[in-house]
Amino acid sequence: MKLGVTKQQILAVAAAACMLPFAALAQDKPAAKPPADSASRWDIFLGYSYLAPHGTVEALQPNSGQTLPFSYQSVNWGAIGSGAYYFNRYIGAQAEVSVHKCGATQSDCGNNDTFILPAAGLIFRYPTSDITPFAHALVGAADIGGPDHEPMTWGPSLTVGGGMDYNTxxxxxxxAIRLFQADYQYMHADFGPVVYGGRANINAARLSAGIVLHVGEIYVPPVTYACSVNPSSVYPGEPITVSGTAEMLNPKKKVTYTWTGVNGISGSDATAxxxxxxxxxxxxxVHGNVSEGPKAGQSADCSANFTVKQFEPPTVSCSANPTTIKPGDSSTITATGVSPQNRPLTYSYSATAGSVSGTGNTATYSSAGAPAGSVTVTCTVTDDKGQTASATTPITIEQPYVAPPPTQSSLCSLTFDKDKKRPTRVDNEAKACLDDIALTLQSKSDASLSIVGESxxxxxxxPKHHHRKNEQPEDFAAQRAVNAKDYLVTEKGIDASRITLYTGTTDGKTVEDYLVPSGATFNANGATQYTGDVKAQPRKPLAERHHAHKKAAETK
Incomplete structure (x- = not known):
């Protein structure tokens, strides 16, 4: 029995198979333009197919009554069409129809080796920007005719294979161009116990190629991840918070966050x-990563920069109060230190002379042992990072007070020009002066007295006529000084060792008296210390002397 399957019928069957997904396509809204390597929602394939079946049928021959084996031969003419709907980028459902006819015309068919195979199943792919390899497993039916007058009969079929598409x-x-599709097919047909009947178990190899139309898009927007640090500039020891913001995550998947890049980072969620x-x-x-898991999912990275600043050194000002002191006195030193980062500060002090005591922001400068003049005090502040700052302040130490050397002072003077006859006698007026001198010497027990006699x-x-023969002039200056000393010693009780006698060069009948403090040296001013042997004259009233002369005259 011959079966009349024309080329037009084969094309119609393939076209009908290829049109299966278009009803669904009509309902898909065009999506936003995806990137070039996005995956399609539908793949529609139409192409040429070559089938190489391997199997035999034991057919009863009516003329001879014998049962003879008949084998299937390769079918060079065939068409194939399929439509695949993808649930995601990788997995979909596929419906496929292939038609293989023994020849281009009925006269070429011989024993009518014809195969029509509709099937459906799952398809797996791995889409990239250039090529898409795929694999599928299908279950379907096979309408098989021949190889020896067997009528077209339906039986089950299995298809396993794969291929590769080139994306243009x-x-x-x-x-796209399907570079190849290679399948293994198993087909079974039971032609029945009639003439030309029998069973067929066919293992076939099928090779196909053609074009693929991508319809619709499966575009899963990539996960984006941005991270930031706050604050972005710190000093060592100050904490930083790093935060990540992820978008386009699949809410059905578990999200894992990781942070790397620097020591001291801790955190396993969007904040560290x-x-x-x-x-x-x-x-x-600092680097962050967000990923969907535990199975394969999208991931994204982010990074953020921050700066650890060098600690700024402290500053210090230094002052002294008072700034001018006397030798041995002290001054208060005040240091005002400031750390820009409020680091703890310690204070220390030094001086070019003298000493400074204190470790706080105030200290005491002591000038003990320091020479007079300018002294520089240095205030130093140190933070806990070892950074220092210094400032100075001057202190002036006054010259020590040196008392002027003791000098002599003039006391009252004695005059001897009233008593013409006794020009060296200490009269009452002179006595009054010497009494005052005695009081002064008594009050200043460490002072001495210098008496300068003048003539x-x-x-x-x-004149020569006033001199007797061989008579020398009298030393009036010495006599006056001796008489003044004698009064002080004998009448006022002054220690004779405290009195020094001098004779001067001034022209006059006087005695000059000088108080010489302890440690002072008498400035004689031309006077000569007297060391002669002039005796003190008794201090007697002049009237007594006249009375004595009168008695002597009466006695005569």
Missing amino acids: PLFNHHL KIDTTSLAPGSYT TADEKNP
């Missing part, structure tokens, strides 16, 4: 902490 840029990446205590000053980058030129060189 044509039609905005919607047209950075301990900068151990970080040296400089610039750092006139006439007394020093009297």
Whole structure:
């Protein structure tokens, strides 16, 4: 029995199979333009197919009554069409129809080796921007005719295979070329116990190629991840918070966050902490990753920069109060230190002379042992990072007070020009002066007295007719000084060792008296210390002397 399957019928069957998904396509809204390597929602394939079946049928021959084996032969003419709907980028459902006819015309068919195979199943692919390898497993039916007058009979079929598509840029990446599709097919047919009947178990190899139309898009927007640090600039030890913001995550998948890049970072969610205590000053980058899991999913990375700043050194000002002191006195030193980062500060002090005591922001400068003049005090402040700052303040130490050397002072003077006859006698007026001198010497027990006797030129060189033969002029200056001392010693009780006698060069009948404090040296001013042996004259009233002369005259 011959079966009349024409080329037009084969094409119609393939076209009908290829049109299966278009009803669904009509309902899909065009999506936003995806990237070139996005996956299609539908793949529609139409192409040429070559079938190489291997199997035999034991057919009863009516003329001879014998049963003879008949084998299937390769079918060079065939068409194939399929439509695949993908649930996601990788997995979909596929419906496929292939038609293989023994020849282009009925006369070429011989024993009518014809195969029509509709099937459906699952398809798996791995789409990339250039090629898409795939594999599928289908279950279906096979309408088989021949190889020896067997009528077209339906039986089950299994198809397992795969192939590779090349994605062209044509039609905005919607047209691909199926470079090859290679399948293994198993088919079974039971032609029955009639003439030309029998069973067929066929193992076939099928090779196909053609074009693929990509319809619709499966575009899963990539996960985006951005991270930031706050604050972005810190000093060592100050904490930093790093935060990540992810978008386009699949809410059905578990999300894992990881943070790397610097020491001291801790956290396993979208927020982490950075301990900068151990970080040296400089610039750092922290890296974050978000991923969907535990199975394959999308992931994204982010990074953020931060800076660990060098600690700023402290500053200090230094002052002294008072700034001018006397030798041995002290001054208060005040240091005002400031740390820009409020680090703890310690204070220390030094001086070019003298000493400073104190460890706080105030100290005491002591000038003990320091010479007079300018002294520089240095105030130093140190923070807990070892950074220092210094400032100075001057202090002036005054010259020590040196009392002027003791000098002599003039006391009252004695005059001897009233008593013409006794020009060296200490009269009452002179006595009054000497009494005052005695009181002064008594109140200043460590002072001494210098008495300078003076005489006139006439007394020093009297006219010759006033001199007796071999008589020398009297030393009036010495006699006056001796008489004054004698009064102080005998009448006022002054220690004779405290009195020094001098004879001067001034022309006059006087005695000059000088108080010489302890430690002072008498400035004689031309006077000569007297060491002669002039005796003190008794201090007697002049009237007594006249009375004595009168008695002597009466006695005569």
